[in-house]
Amino acid sequence: ACGDSPNEKAKNSGAKTTVLTVGMPNGPLTENENPFLTTSAGAKDGYRWVVYEPLMMWNPVKPADPMKPWLATKAEWNKDYTSVKVTIRDNAEWSDGQKLTADDVAFTYKLVRDNEALNSGGVPITDATVSGADVTITFKSPQFVSQQKAIAQIPIVPKHVWEKVSDPKSEVNKNPIGSGPYTIKSFTPQTTTLVARDKGYWQALPQVKELRYTSYNDNNAQTTALANGECEWSFVFIPNVKTVFIDKDAANHKIWAPPVLGIHGLYINTTKAPFNDPKLRVAMGMVINRDDIFTTAEAGYFHPLVKSVTGLPSPAGDAYISDEYKGKDYKVDVEGAKTLLASAGYKLDGNTLKDPSGKPVTLTLTDPAGWSDYQTSLEIVKANLATIGINATVDKANQDAWFKNVEAGQFDAAFRWTEGGSTPYDIYRTVMDGDQLKPIGTASPAGNFGRFDSKDATAALRAYAAATDDAARKTALATLQKIFVEQAPMIPVGADNIGGAFSTKNWTGWPDDANPYGAAQPTQANALDVILHLKPSA
Amino acid sequence: MTLSESPAAPVGEVVLEAEGLTKHFPVRRKLSDIFTGKRAVVHAVDDVSLTLRRGRVTALVGESGSGKSTVARLFAQLYPRTAGDLRLHGETTKVHGGRRFRDYVSRVQLIFQDPFGSLNPVHTVRYHLTRALKIHGNAGKNAEELEAALAALLTRVAMTPPERYIDKFPHELSGGQRQRVAIARALGADPEALLADEPVSMLDVSIRLGILNLLRDLKERLNLAILYITHDIASARYFADETMVMYAGRMVEGGDSESVTQNPAHPYTRLLIESAPDPDRIAGIADATAKDRGNGEPPSLIRPPSGCRFHPRCPHAMKRCTVDLPPRLEVGGEPGHWAACWLYDAETVAKEGVGSAADPSIPTPPALHLPEEAR
Amino acid sequence: MTQVLTRPLLEIKNLNVDYGLGDEAVHAVRDVSLTIHRGEVVGLAGESGSGKSTLAYGVTRLLPPPGVVAGGSVTYHPPTGEPFDVLSLSHAELRKFRWAETSIVFQGAMNSLNPVHKVDVQMMDAIKAHEPQLSKAARLDRAKEMLRLVGISEDRLDAYPHQLSGGMRQRVMIGMALALEPQLVIMDEPTTALDVVMQRQILGQLVELRERLGFSVLFITHDLSLLVEFSDRIAIMYGGRIVEEAPSADIYRDPLHPYSVGLLRSFPALRGDRRELTGIPGSPPDLRGMPSGCAFHPRCPKRFEPCDKEIPVLGKPDDHVGPARTVACWLHPVTAG
Amino acid sequence: MTATPSSIEQVIPGQGAMAQPDVTPAGKKAKRRRFRFIANGKATTGLVILAIYVLFAIIGPWVAPFDPDKITSDVLQAPSAKHWFGTSHLGQDIFSQILAGTRSVVMVGAIAGIVATVLSILVGVTAGYLGGVIDEILSVLSNVFLVIPGLLLIIIICTSLPRVNDLTVALVIGLTSWSWGSRVLRAQTLSLRQRDYVEASRATGEKTWRIIFFEILPNLTAIIASGFVGTVIFAVLSEITLAFIGISSVSSWNWGTILFWAQGQQALAQGAWWWFVPAGLAIAILGTALSLVNFGIDEFVSPRLRTSGHGPKRTSTGEKVRMKVGFTPVIRPVEPTGTIDMKDGATR
Amino acid sequence: MRFLLQRLAFYLFTAWAAITINFFIPRMIPGDPISSFLARNQGAVSADAIQSLRVLFGLDQKQSLWQQYLDYWGQLFHGDLGLSFTFFPSTVSEVIGQSLPWTIGLVGITTVISFMVGTTLGIGAGWRRGTWIDGLLPATTFLSSIPYFWLGLVAIAVFTGPGSYFPSSGGYTPGLVPALDQYFIGSAINHSVLPAVTILLSSMSGWILGMRNMMVTVSAEDYITVAHAKGLSERRVAFSYAARNALLPNVSAFALSLGFIVGGTLLVEIVFSYPGVGFQLFQAVGAHDYPLMQGIFLVITISVLVANLLADVAYLLLDPRTRKAG
Numbered sequence A: 001a002c003g004d005s006p007n008e009k010a011k012n013s014g015a016k017t018t019v020l021t022v023g024m025p026n027g028p029l030t031e032n033e034n035p036f037l038t039t040s041a042g043a044k045d046g047y048r049w050v051v052y053e054p055l056m057m058w059n060p061v062k063p064a065d066p067m068k069p070w071l072a073t074k075a076e077w078n079k080d081y082t083s084v085k086v087t088i089r090d091n092a093e094w095s096d097g098q099k100l101t102a103d104d105v106a107f108t109y110k111l112v113r114d115n116e117a118l119n120s121g122g123v124p125i126t127d128a129t130v131s132g133a134d135v136t137i138t139f140k141s142p143q144f145v146s147q148q149k150a151i152a153q154i155p156i157v158p159k160h161v162w163e164k165v166s167d168p169k170s171e172v173n174k175n176p177i178g179s180g181p182y183t184i185k186s187f188t189p190q191t192t193t194l195v196a197r198d199k200g201y202w203q204a205l206p207q208v209k210e211l212r213y214t215s216y217n218d219n220n221a222q223t224t225a226l227a228n229g230e231c232e233w234s235f236v237f238i239p240n241v242k243t244v245f246i247d248k249d250a251a252n253h254k255i256w257a258p259p260v261l262g263i264h265g266l267y268i269n270t271t272k273a274p275f276n277d278p279k280l281r282v283a284m285g286m287v288i289n290r291d292d293i294f295t296t297a298e299a300g301y302f303h304p305l306v307k308s309v310t311g312l313p314s315p316a317g318d319a320y321i322s323d324e325y326k327g328k329d330y331k332v333d334v335e336g337a338k339t340l341l342a343s344a345g346y347k348l349d350g351n352t353l354k355d356p357s358g359k360p361v362t363l364t365l366t367d368p369a370g371w372s373d374y375q376t377s378l379e380i381v382k383a384n385l386a387t388i389g390i391n392a393t394v395d396k397a398n399q400d401a402w403f404k405n406v407e408a409g410q411f412d413a414a415f416r417w418t419e420g421g422s423t424p425y426d427i428y429r430t431v432m433d434g435d436q437l438k439p440i441g442t443a444s445p446a447g448n449f450g451r452f453d454s455k456d457a458t459a460a461l462r463a464y465a466a467a468t469d470d471a472a473r474k475t476a477l478a479t480l481q482k483i484f485v486e487q488a489p490m491i492p493v494g495a496d497n498i499g500g501a502f503s504t505k506n507w508t509g510w511p512d513d514a515n516p517y518g519a520a521q522p523t524q525a526n527a528l529d530v531i532l533h534l535k536p537s538a
Numbered sequence B: 001m002t003l004s005e006s007p008a009a010p011v012g013e014v015v016l017e018a019e020g021l022t023k024h025f026p027v028r029r030k031l032s033d034i035f036t037g038k039r040a041v042v043h044a045v046d047d048v049s050l051t052l053r054r055g056r057v058t059a060l061v062g063e064s065g066s067g068k069s070t071v072a073r074l075f076a077q078l079y080p081r082t083a084g085d086l087r088l089h090g091e092t093t094k095v096h097g098g099r100r101f102r103d104y105v106s107r108v109q110l111i112f113q114d115p116f117g118s119l120n121p122v123h124t125v126r127y128h129l130t131r132a133l134k135i136h137g138n139a140g141k142n143a144e145e146l147e148a149a150l151a152a153l154l155t156r157v158a159m160t161p162p163e164r165y166i167d168k169f170p171h172e173l174s175g176g177q178r179q180r181v182a183i184a185r186a187l188g189a190d191p192e193a194l195l196a197d198e199p200v201s202m203l204d205v206s207i208r209l210g211i212l213n214l215l216r217d218l219k220e221r222l223n224l225a226i227l228y229i230t231h232d233i234a235s236a237r238y239f240a241d242e243t244m245v246m247y248a249g250r251m252v253e254g255g256d257s258e259s260v261t262q263n264p265a266h267p268y269t270r271l272l273i274e275s276a277p278d279p280d281r282i283a284g285i286a287d288a289t290a291k292d293r294g295n296g297e298p299p300s301l302i303r304p305p306s307g308c309r310f311h312p313r314c315p316h317a318m319k320r321c322t323v324d325l326p327p328r329l330e331v332g333g334e335p336g337h338w339a340a341c342w343l344y345d346a347e348t349v350a351k352e353g354v355g356s357a358a359d360p361s362i363p364t365p366p367a368l369h370l371p372e373e374a375r
Numbered sequence C: 001m002t003q004v005l006t007r008p009l010l011e012i013k014n015l016n017v018d019y020g021l022g023d024e025a026v027h028a029v030r031d032v033s034l035t036i037h038r039g040e041v042v043g044l045a046g047e048s049g050s051g052k053s054t055l056a057y058g059v060t061r062l063l064p065p066p067g068v069v070a071g072g073s074v075t076y077h078p079p080t081g082e083p084f085d086v087l088s089l090s091h092a093e094l095r096k097f098r099w100a101e102t103s104i105v106f107q108g109a110m111n112s113l114n115p116v117h118k119v120d121v122q123m124m125d126a127i128k129a130h131e132p133q134l135s136k137a138a139r140l141d142r143a144k145e146m147l148r149l150v151g152i153s154e155d156r157l158d159a160y161p162h163q164l165s166g167g168m169r170q171r172v173m174i175g176m177a178l179a180l181e182p183q184l185v186i187m188d189e190p191t192t193a194l195d196v197v198m199q200r201q202i203l204g205q206l207v208e209l210r211e212r213l214g215f216s217v218l219f220i221t222h223d224l225s226l227l228v229e230f231s232d233r234i235a236i237m238y239g240g241r242i243v244e245e246a247p248s249a250d251i252y253r254d255p256l257h258p259y260s261v262g263l264l265r266s267f268p269a270l271r272g273d274r275r276e277l278t279g280i281p282g283s284p285p286d287l288r289g290m291p292s293g294c295a296f297h298p299r300c301p302k303r304f305e306p307c308d309k310e311i312p313v314l315g316k317p318d319d320h321v322g323p324a325r326t327v328a329c330w331l332h333p334v335t336a337g
Numbered sequence D: 001m002t003a004t005p006s007s008i009e010q011v012i013p014g015q016g017a018m019a020q021p022d023v024t025p026a027g028k029k030a031k032r033r034r035f036r037f038i039a040n041g042k043a044t045t046g047l048v049i050l051a052i053y054v055l056f057a058i059i060g061p062w063v064a065p066f067d068p069d070k071i072t073s074d075v076l077q078a079p080s081a082k083h084w085f086g087t088s089h090l091g092q093d094i095f096s097q098i099l100a101g102t103r104s105v106v107m108v109g110a111i112a113g114i115v116a117t118v119l120s121i122l123v124g125v126t127a128g129y130l131g132g133v134i135d136e137i138l139s140v141l142s143n144v145f146l147v148i149p150g151l152l153l154i155i156i157i158c159t160s161l162p163r164v165n166d167l168t169v170a171l172v173i174g175l176t177s178w179s180w181g182s183r184v185l186r187a188q189t190l191s192l193r194q195r196d197y198v199e200a201s202r203a204t205g206e207k208t209w210r211i212i213f214f215e216i217l218p219n220l221t222a223i224i225a226s227g228f229v230g231t232v233i234f235a236v237l238s239e240i241t242l243a244f245i246g247i248s249s250v251s252s253w254n255w256g257t258i259l260f261w262a263q264g265q266q267a268l269a270q271g272a273w274w275w276f277v278p279a280g281l282a283i284a285i286l287g288t289a290l291s292l293v294n295f296g297i298d299e300f301v302s303p304r305l306r307t308s309g310h311g312p313k314r315t316s317t318g319e320k321v322r323m324k325v326g327f328t329p330v331i332r333p334v335e336p337t338g339t340i341d342m343k344d345g346a347t348r
Numbered sequence E: 001m002r003f004l005l006q007r008l009a010f011y012l013f014t015a016w017a018a019i020t021i022n023f024f025i026p027r028m029i030p031g032d033p034i035s036s037f038l039a040r041n042q043g044a045v046s047a048d049a050i051q052s053l054r055v056l057f058g059l060d061q062k063q064s065l066w067q068q069y070l071d072y073w074g075q076l077f078h079g080d081l082g083l084s085f086t087f088f089p090s091t092v093s094e095v096i097g098q099s100l101p102w103t104i105g106l107v108g109i110t111t112v113i114s115f116m117v118g119t120t121l122g123i124g125a126g127w128r129r130g131t132w133i134d135g136l137l138p139a140t141t142f143l144s145s146i147p148y149f150w151l152g153l154v155a156i157a158v159f160t161g162p163g164s165y166f167p168s169s170g171g172y173t174p175g176l177v178p179a180l181d182q183y184f185i186g187s188a189i190n191h192s193v194l195p196a197v198t199i200l201l202s203s204m205s206g207w208i209l210g211m212r213n214m215m216v217t218v219s220a221e222d223y224i225t226v227a228h229a230k231g232l233s234e235r236r237v238a239f240s241y242a243a244r245n246a247l248l249p250n251v252s253a254f255a256l257s258l259g260f261i262v263g264g265t266l267l268v269e270i271v272f273s274y275p276g277v278g279f280q281l282f283q284a285v286g287a288h289d290y291p292l293m294q295g296i297f298l299v300i301t302i303s304v305l306v307a308n309l310l311a312d313v314a315y316l317l318l319d320p321r322t323r324k325a326g
């Protein structure tokens, strides 16, 4: 009677080498395969990128590298990056057998343009026109700093399916038709199983024949699954990763966590005295022990160290560091900081630092209670600041209130992240953008939480984004870096990582330092590229 | 302490008077009643008239559930009455709470049926009595006066020496002692009328006697009007000046105690008296007197029998008994002795014949001593 | 009663019952000896707390914890076969013995019936436990018969206890007690909660049944007047001991023990002359600190020399010539032997 | 003591009071009653443990061998003579954290217990005594609070408050967990209200508020006490759970915070059991102590649980006797003779 | 009957009050679904997503709270619980529908087992006071005083791991498709053992204790002594007489606890990553997913009320004294 059970095969298929188990700590999901929505199961687990494909494949680990052709065989930007002409490959087929055409691409871009809710990258599309296999997409503003959002992060959907959808934003798309090599075999709130197409894919079929995406309830469950080998690939914070994960199977359990161009650090409210004094902020930056934070709070991998004083992580940011700061790295320098402070009129009175007006320097470090890595970081920062006599207290805030307060500039200092992108622009914009400068009390959700007021920085940001040649960009970036280093509007500590934890027990070919061809994170748009690289281990 | 040993008021003065006192308790309705608009009630007390006089004890007897306690609580104004009039010294009173209620209770005090239940287990004798004195302003001005008043109260109920009892908790006292505390508490208000609801039913014979003697003594010394409720008709004879008999919420007979107990007129009273254990009737158990009288069950008070409520059990029932409510009829020879029974209406008896409508399953009664005219 | 009652049914000898063990023990029944003959109604009187219930439960070993039988023997004489000691029975034997040979009607029938089972279940339970061979129909018949016997219509078998009035419940209990035709029925104040009319009805029925079925009754109450009317012999308890025992008429007419006298003078008479009620002064003894000598001596109007020193023995008084009565009082000394 | 909770909201406040029979102490000595409570072995054990906790709550932060916040290089060390309970990933001394955390736990438990108890008394007793419309309204109110899942309500309230400290956590827990107790109290009050002594004090002329506070409340003491104990357990568990799931942002230490850190660092997966186990045991022992006190209260309220005590007893001669309902033990000093003298008897 | 109608009216009113509160409370929380979304994706979602989410959730349209409240009732009467934010555009009904069976399955069954086992042990402990079974009490009390999550986590640490029979998380083996076949059900059972046992351990003591106390109380009743006097067998007295009466208050407590199944599972589901409704609610609270929160609250409210009503009915059925003749 069980002959026709859908589970029989799953249970019996002992040949594990055809299956890759992927996990994310998202909790139970509902069947929602709308590829545009970040709330969909496909987006949360990441498998939307193995069903749907973008025009180009971008490698966030090496953001400055040219993009890899994918559904488009090439993409040509105009000089000021307001329009791009892409050539659609002619051998791609939808999983229902229909051919993928330039019309589908233009339709997709117009769909995104017309439905703001689907435009999660906020790409200012104005139009998409077809001519033969070419599609020309135009934008309201220069897209140099967000090229990847424009052409590497919009999934292309079939026109013949989506034109029938009346309300695309509430479409759950239960039977997704995509151009990728996988189709959904089954969905459950806990696990989605995908199988490789047997034909019609435009390039060689993957060796991973079946993908199982499991959504674990939380980090602990995810970590345990990784450690047990139940899950082979995930992206999750694992404290003390060596004992908890790697040592469980040292030969196969691997962590690879390259940074991207997005950083974490201590935002300082630059409107509050004495912290409106750049020297004080610089001195604070000099005593923070990033290594401690990296090893203790971030388990030695999760937020890769930012070494360069420019705040740019390595290797992703190497290409952008200006000549002035090349090779200049942060190091803990308590004496230097003390000297700097003394020169600026501060006095160390016993264990207390007094500002030039004679008041003790104190500040409150806040972050939401539940964010344990940030909390640990703050504890370390607190201890570090004590070395120059700054008396810091750590406040475990309520998450909602914290968000509100940080956006409204009502805080002393807080750990937070910056935006990330394909250039350092996003980092600096988040920290220093004068366009985002709002009075204290008014929310500025998109950045400049510390109310850093620098016309030069704002101008340089605008110049960088709109530049039409590399030289102009270089100058603008150098200006930004100088301001960032000298005025320390934010003290960078670590970078966002775009890696993952994986096991080589069954599959090899993962990206690593030797071959950093893509981000090892299952939810990234280049996850498919990673999967296509995988081969059964011997 | 203001309790007066010999009040000026004359013996026999009417203190409390009830006329047509009626109490119906609503009962939980069935769904069908909601639609038919019927309201079911327990006819706990119907049309009761009763007078309490100074220096006199009025006994109220009747079987369990006949409404005796309800009468007492109506007198104490603990229940609002459904109908009827209650007069204190001739003045109609109807109080619910507040000052006027307190004024009322300071003159009319109730002693509860159950000596085990009416004292709060967490409080001492001192607390109970002090409260009674304080509420009614009899506690004196200072601690010594209060102490003296407490001692006087306890002495009055023969709990001597007072120090031995004053700081005891109720459970440390015997049933008789508790009952005395309850009486003392009632006396603390310096009332004119005392409503004693079965003060002895739960006690042992020897303790029972002590309490009754105490009450009698109080009546004489303090000139109290006492309502003595019991189902022990023998004790009513012994202790009360006047005895009233209740059956199923109605008064069926009344008169001075000796006549009511020695010459019971109402068939129910007779039944009651015949049923009382009688050591002189040794070995007569299996005789006719012990025979089951009817089904022996008291009637439903939700749908009480029409006419005389006793008629389904009455061996002398006549047709009229099943239809008309008998009024109070004078029982021949004894002034003030009345019975609510058609047997004492010569006309009816003559017309219908005694026992003409009695349930045949009821065995023939023993000889009936009807007054001459009724035969 | 005048029948010759010679064959004993239950012989209680020197029974002691304690509540608690060791030093904390309360000696509620002390050294009680009492014989119940076949077909006899024995009344047990005494004021509240004198140990009447304790004695009855001790005999059947149904005392609530921490009660323990601390000595003595209870010999049961079955109609056929050898007499045996109830106190030596094992639990299983005891279960068999109970209800089939002696049944009990408890003080307060209100609480004696299981509120969640119908009357028939409870009646048939008892029958089934002792006569398992009986078919269900036969058991039901027996239950119906018993109800009829106590004057309740058999359709009430279907009722839950709370649907019956107090009197009916009491009668159901009596019916149940008789269901297995036991030799002895112990009734502990079966009627105190009822009013006099109901009380008389029930007792009337009981007497009638006894005449028909011939069982013995141990009837417990503190209402002496009731006992005098209903029983053949009366034993009076005070402070855990039997202080007097005699045919009921003798006790009524001529009580020997001052305590019996006091009891009889405590209840008002309904008929006849209004007699003087003297009652018993003082309060009942504390079981933990019993007075020395005769337990009644502190309240006794006639106490004299030996009363507070030595405990009087229960025995046939020398100064009395009538038949079969015993008393424990120094006023009526007993010569040993 | 009701609705014995299915699972996770382990303790429903006042759970201990459900099965309580009559509160009238049937003829037991009231004064001795109080000592009896202490004399109860379970209750004494519970009280002694509680006393130790309270002591540490007071002196804990001072006697702690280290500053619980102090970051040292002794990272993740197993228990040793220096660090009795080992250290955390920041090298903090866990023993000191436990000591420092006791105060918060004890305080929150006590305050929440008091707040919830007072509320449950106000609502339950008032509703039960006054009856009528007031009763209906108050009953709906407590039912609504019963219906809303307590822990979640607490989570929601805690997330919506800008600043959360021990006091607010305690107040929130107290304000949301009174409904069970109030139900139990209402039911008890309803039955007490019909007691004769309440009626009697009314007939004596007592005012309503005096009846409620002086006649009824004292009779509810035991239920209130066990309800209080139940709420305290519930509050402690809630506080710890809140801290554990990172909701409450208490900056000071409590055992939940310790567990939060331990869990955030996957202490168990790392094998750092010393980080996880002591706090859990501290809670479990505190909970057990409170339950023991609760047992004590229960047994002291219910004379039936008290009588005959536990286990076999010994007679003065050292025999073992087991009390059993329905089968009274027989202990006869002398073996009765096998022969029965038929002539001997009371009829002589 | 009237009694039931009265209760029904009472419950309806309570339901209205609870639902109204459930509507307003989430809206009192500062913060909004979008910043929660950002928080959960620290850095991984760009600020550009904010606007698209705002449009997506319909937060760009301003509506008065009162209007929202009216709309909410309008939707409710159509059986529409709205769309979840977290899983937009999945409906709340779907989210609840897929998680509720797990919760009811795990916690419902364990509650029943816990009640049955606890009650049975309680009967034993109460009936044979002073025997070994009394020793259970301190042990179970200790277990029930441990915070549940702690017990669960320790159980995971001790009993799961590579090669262990017990899985550490989830409701079934990844890769299986929910179906009524041996594999799936076997896997579901296998996954539920550890959570179920820990729930049992921590919840049983309440039942044992309650039942024991009731047994002790009941076994002092006269009718128990009468049952002994009748010579009934020990078992008959213990079960048919004592336990049957002692059970009454516990049954209504049990019915009430059924109502807490849905609301009381939060920690089990967090600790064991169980795909149930408690975890969904926890997430919804964190994500400010009002529609989902309200939907789950509604389910909880209704289940508690229904359980309450059940408790009333159960009492009515089990205790003949409460059944009025006629």
Ligand SMILES: Nc1ncnc2c1ncn2[C@@H]1O[C@H](COP(=O)(O)OP(=O)(O)OP(=O)(O)O)[C@@H](O)[C@H]1O
Binding pocket: B025, B026, B042, B043, B044, B062, B063, B064, B065, B066, B067, B068, B069, B070, B071, B113, B198, B231, B301
């Ligand atoms: N509060 C009440 N609600 C409904 N019915 C009541 C109430 N109080 C008394 N009754 C009913 O009224 C009738 C009379 O009761 P009452 O207590 O007055 O009788 P009683 O003569 O004092 O009986 P007893 O001798 O047993 O004390 C009974 O049928 C009783 O059930």
Ligand SMILES: Nc1ncnc2c1ncn2[C@@H]1O[C@H](COP(=O)(O)OP(=O)(O)OP(=O)(O)O)[C@@H](O)[C@H]1O
Binding pocket: C019, C020, C026, C028, C046, C047, C048, C049, C050, C051, C052, C053, C054, C055, C065, C066, C067, C107, C221, C222, C287
């Ligand atoms: N569990 C107990 N512990 C200690 N003493 C007890 C216990 N039960 C009864 N007693 C005492 O034993 C004595 C005898 O009680 P028993 O019940 O036999 O009296 P009784 O003669 O039946 O009284 P009543 O007429 O009131 O029923 C009483 O003084 C009582 O206080």
Ligand SMILES: [Mg+2]
Binding pocket: B068, B069, B070, B113, B197, B198
């Ligand atoms: Mg009465």
Ligand SMILES: [Mg+2]
Binding pocket: C052, C053, C054, C107, C188, C189
């Ligand atoms: Mg007795």
